[in-house]
Every structure is written in C-alpha cells, then in structure tokens.
Amino acid sequence: MYILIVNPEAGNGRSLKVLKKLQKDPLFKQKDCRSFFTKYEGHAEELVKHVLEIYNEKVKCIIAVGGDGTMHEVVNGLKNIPTIPIAYIPAGSGNDFARGTNSKKKPVKLFQDIVQRSHAKPYWCGSYLTDKRKPSNRRVFASNIGFGFDAEIAQRANRSSYKKWLNKIGLGSLAYAIALVQTIFQFEPKEIELTIDGEIRTLSNVWMITTGVHGYYGGGMKVIPSAKMSKDTFHVLIIENISKWKVLAVFLSVFWGGHVKYNEVTVLNASSLSIHGNQSLSYHVDGQTGKCQKCVIEKESFSRKIFQFSSKQK
Numbered sequence: 001m002y003i004l005i006v007n008p009e010a011g012n013g014r015s016l017k018v019l020k021k022l023q024k025d026p027l028f029k030q031k032d033c034r035s036f037f038t039k040y041e042g043h044a045e046e047l048v049k050h051v052l053e054i055y056n057e058k059v060k061c062i063i064a065v066g067g068d069g070t071m072h073e074v075v076n077g078l079k080n081i082p083t084i085p086i087a088y089i090p091a092g093s094g095n096d097f098a099r100g101t102n103s104k105k106k107p108v109k110l111f112q113d114i115v116q117r118s119h120a121k122p123y124w125c126g127s128y129l130t131d132k133r134k135p136s137n138r139r140v141f142a143s144n145i146g147f148g149f150d151a152e153i154a155q156r157a158n159r160s161s162y163k164k165w166l167n168k169i170g171l172g173s174l175a176y177a178i179a180l181v182q183t184i185f186q187f188e189p190k191e192i193e194l195t196i197d198g199e200i201r202t203l204s205n206v207w208m209i210t211t212g213v214h215g216y217y218g219g220g221m222k223v224i225p226s227a228k229m230s231k232d233t234f235h236v237l238i239i240e241n242i243s244k245w246k247v248l249a250v251f252l253s254v255f256w257g258g259h260v261k262y263n264e265v266t267v268l269n270a271s272s273l274s275i276h277g278n279q280s281l282s283y284h285v286d287g288q289t290g291k292c293q294k295c296v297i298e299k300e301s302f303s304r305k306i307f308q309f310s311s312k313q314k
C-alpha cells in the first residue's frame with residue numbers, strides 16, 4: 001500500500017491537479033494507493049502517524065504531494081520511524097527538495113517510478129532543536145535551515161497577500177524579490193555566538209547563517225553551491241560585515257551561485273553547529289518560518305530511505 005499525503009493548498013491548488021493525473025494512472029489502483037488531504041498547517045505530520053497506526057506493516061511508502069513544507073511535515077511525522085520509505089512528488093511553488101535530489105521528472109513519471117522501481121536511497125536529514133526544548137522535541141529538516149536576513153525575507157513573503165497572487169501567475173519568485181527589497185532597509189545585522197564542531201566564534205555583524213542537506217532554497221536559489229549530500233557534515237554559509245547595497249548584489253548572484261566569491265561570504269564545513277543570538281532570531285526551515293534565540297543543528301545519526309536520483313553523494 002502506498003500512502004499519498006496531499007496538501008490541497010500547495011502551489012495554489014497545483015497538488016490537486018497533480019493528484020487527479022496520478023489517479024488516472026492504472027497503477028494507482030493496482031498498487032493500492034490511498035490519498036489523504038491535509039486540512040491545516042501541521043496536519044500532514046498527524047496524518048502520517050495516524051495512517052501508520054491503522055495500516056502499519058502494509059505501508060510500503062509515504063508519498064508527500066505538495067511543496068517543501070509538506071515534505072517537512074511528512075519527514076517529521078516519521079521522525080522516530082526512519083525505516084519507512086518516503087517519496088516526494090513536487091506540486092508546491094518552490095519544490096527545492098526535488099531540485100536538491102535531482103527528481104526532475106514529470107509527476108506521473110515520478111509516481112510510476114516510485115511504485116514500480118525502488119529509488120529509495122539513504123538520505124541523511126538534519127535535526128534541529130530550538131531554545132530550551134528537551135531533546136525529545138528535536139525536529140528534522142529535509143532541505144535546509146537558516147537564520148537572519150533570508151528568514152526575515154521568507155517570513156515577510158509568506159505573510160504577504162502578493163505571494164499567493166504571484167504564485168497563481170507562476171511568478172512566485174518575484175514575491176521573494178519584493179520581500180527582499182522591503183526587508184533590506186529595515187534589517188539590523190545580528191550578534192551571534194556560533195559554535196561549529198565545538199569551536200566558539202562571536203560574530204557581531206551577521207546578515208545570515210544558512211545550512212542545508214542540499215544547496216537549494218527559495219524556489220531555485222543555489223544558496224550553498226558546494227553542498228553535497230553527506231553522511232556526517234553540512235556546508236554552512238555565513239554572510240557578515242556587508243553593506244546593504246552589496247547584499248543586493250550578493251542576492252542577485254545567488255541564482256547562479258556567484259555569491260560565494262564575495263569576501264563577506266564564508267562557507268564552512270561542520271558536523272554540528274549551535275546558533276545563539278543576543279536576541280530573538282527569525283529562522284526558516286524547509287520553507288516554513290519561526291523565531292528562536294538558540295538552535296542546535298546536527299546530522300541525524302541514521303539514514304532515511306528517501307526516493308531520489310541524486311548522484312551527488314559522498
């Protein structure tokens with residue numbers, strides 16, 4: 001049995017169109033596929049747990065149909081059950097998980113591959129724990145997590161009325177460009193104590209710190225071009241001590257990965273990091289946003305079986 005967790009809001013309803021196409025494929029019935037719709041934020045996570053309670057060993061794979069946020073919730077629903085294979089059919093507005101795992105095929109072709117051939121390979125997600133929560137409250141990210149300027153942009157774009165409208169006409173990335181211009185004039189660089197593999201650095205003029213399992217976010221921005229899927233390390237990108245105008249140039253070059261050439265941009269390798277702000281920090285994780293003052297990020301100590309085509313592993 002294949003379980004499809006469908007976010008009807010993802011990609012402004014694109015996921016429903018995708019599901020209709022999948023349902024028309026004879027394999028949908030043959031392979032005993034069942035679809036469940038999310039009704040609110042966080043519901044995908046609950047649905048995954050609920051479905052597993054009911055169907056248990058019959059479940060061959062959980063397929064997230066939506067955007068990066070849906071994938072994030074599905075992975076977190078399986079936080080303590082890494083043995084269940086996960087697949088992702090992109091139907092959101094950004095779909096960076098699909099970019100990061102090279103899953104470029106059309107949804108129906110992807111679906112056929114998922115149910116006919118197994119491309120579920122080991123995938124090492126990251127885990128994060130915000131503020132003073134207990135270790136049992138750790139959460140998982142499938143793509144990336146970041147703090148500071150880019151998180152404030154994402155927060156503004158997600159809250160805006162124009163994002164929905166621009167998504168409808170296929171110009172979702174423009175929402176981030178508008179939010180960037182709005183945010184740049186208000187943003188105050190942060191003071192952050194960054195601990196990388198036990199080494200403490202005090203940074204006093206930080207624009208952003210971002211890390212990821214793969215290099216993409218924001219609907220195709222190559223934010224960490226050197227990122228390779230790895231069992232035990234992340235690439236961490238830091239932008240600090242930079243003028244507002246230069247930030248604009250840096251962000252324009254993110255689309256082709258040229259930003260890493262600027263002196264104000266540093267890329268480090270780490271197996272664990274801790275971010276501690278002197279005040280509350282905005283963060284984004286797999287396209288969702290939140291606030292915290294402290295966050296500890298690590299690689300999960302085990303791999304998950306995730307359907308992917310990526311050849312970039314080390």
Ligand SMILES: Nc1ncnc2c1ncn2[C@@H]1O[C@H](COP(=O)(O)OP(=O)(O)OP(=O)(O)O)[C@@H](O)[C@H]1O
Pocket residue numbers: 007008009010011012038039040041042043066067068069070071073091092093094095096286287288
């Ligand atoms: N029925 C629903 N109504 C409103 N929001 C929902 C519903 N179901 C899920 N959500 C929320 O919708 C948000 C966006 O979902 P998702 O990220 O999958 O799509 P997207 O934003 O279009 O794509 P991407 O993140 O790739 O840009 C998530 O925070 C999710 O929790």
